[in-house]
Amino acid sequence: SQTIHQWPATLVQPVGSPLSLECTVEGTSNPNLYWYRQAAGRGLQLLFYSVGIGQISSEVPQNLSASRPQDRQFILSSKKLLLSDSGFYLCAWSLGTSGIVNEQFFGPGTRLTVL
Amino acid sequence: DQQVKQNSPSLSVQEGRISILNCDYTNSMFDYFLWYKKYPAEGPTFLISISSIKDKNEDGRFTVFLNKSAKHLSLHIVPSQPGDSAVYFCAVGSGNTGKLIFGQGTTLQVKP
Numbered sequence: 001s002q003t004i005h006q007w008p009a010t011l012v013q014p015v016g017s018p019l020s021l022e023c024t025v026e027g028t029s030n031p032n033l034y035w036y037r038q039a040a041g042r043g044l045q046l047l048f049y050s051v052g053i054g055q056i057s058s059e060v061p062q063n064l065s066a067s068r069p070q071d072r073q074f075i076l077s078s079k080k081l082l083l084s085d086s087g088f089y090l091c092a093w094s095l096g097t098s099g100i101v102n103e104q105f106f107g108p109g110t111r112l113t114v115l
Numbered sequence: 116d117q118q119v120k121q122n123s124p125s126l127s128v129q130e131g132r133i134s135i136l137n138c139d140y141t142n143s144m145f146d147y148f149l150w151y152k153k154y155p156a157e158g159p160t161f162l163i164s165i166s167s168i169k170d171k172n173e174d175g176r177f178t179v180f181l182n183k184s185a186k187h188l189s190l191h192i193v194p195s196q197p198g199d200s201a202v203y204f205c206a207v208g209s210g211n212t213g214k215l216i217f218g219q220g221t222t223l224q225v226k227p
Binding site: 044090100103105 | 217
């Protein structure tokens with residue numbers, strides 16, 4: 001069966017510090033990978049998605065970047081955090097079937113607080 | 116410009132009764148529709164889905180209805196249980212992009 005891991009679970013960082021959140025998926029190959037953010041009291045905003053190693057699409061201009069160094073590893077980064085980067089960050093995966101929408105399965109999330 | 120809207124931020128229902136959660140979308144190109152359930156400080160979990168070729172899909176206590184002409188999606192939970200209390204997100208997608216767009220969520224409270 002497939003599992004998805006995210007770490008850390010919670011993180012408190014000062015403004016201007018760097019960020020690295022990691023997500024790994026087990027039990028599947030060539031998944032599509034996604035990073036979402038849920039701001040307080042709001043829905044899920046898609047930040048990045050990837051259909052393969054080194055292939056990253058950005059959905060919104062922002063202070064963040066993503067990388068996919070391995071097939072089942074997805075990393076969310078920032079060089080300098082802003083207060084507005086606070087939120088609940090979710091990684092998700094889906095089967096990478098071209099031309100079809102598949103269910104996405106979410107990790108446990110990372111609660112990021114920027115002070 | 117929100118392509119997916121859940122106009123009710125919250126819903127309160129008595130245990131044993133029906134819960135109806137609604138979702139509206141704007142683009143007729145969407146062809147896959149999903150509902151997710153989310154507890155605080157956890158990732159959303161997939162509940163049920165429906166493709167555009169159907170108008171109803173049932174899984175136990177959960178039924179999703181799709182009205183393509185109205186661009187409207189609903190989730191029925193019968194009977195509602197206190198453990199169903201959570202935030203429910205609808206999501207829509209298109210095979211052209213493979214991406215999902217989520218609504219803002221509706222917080223369901225089922226009272227014992």
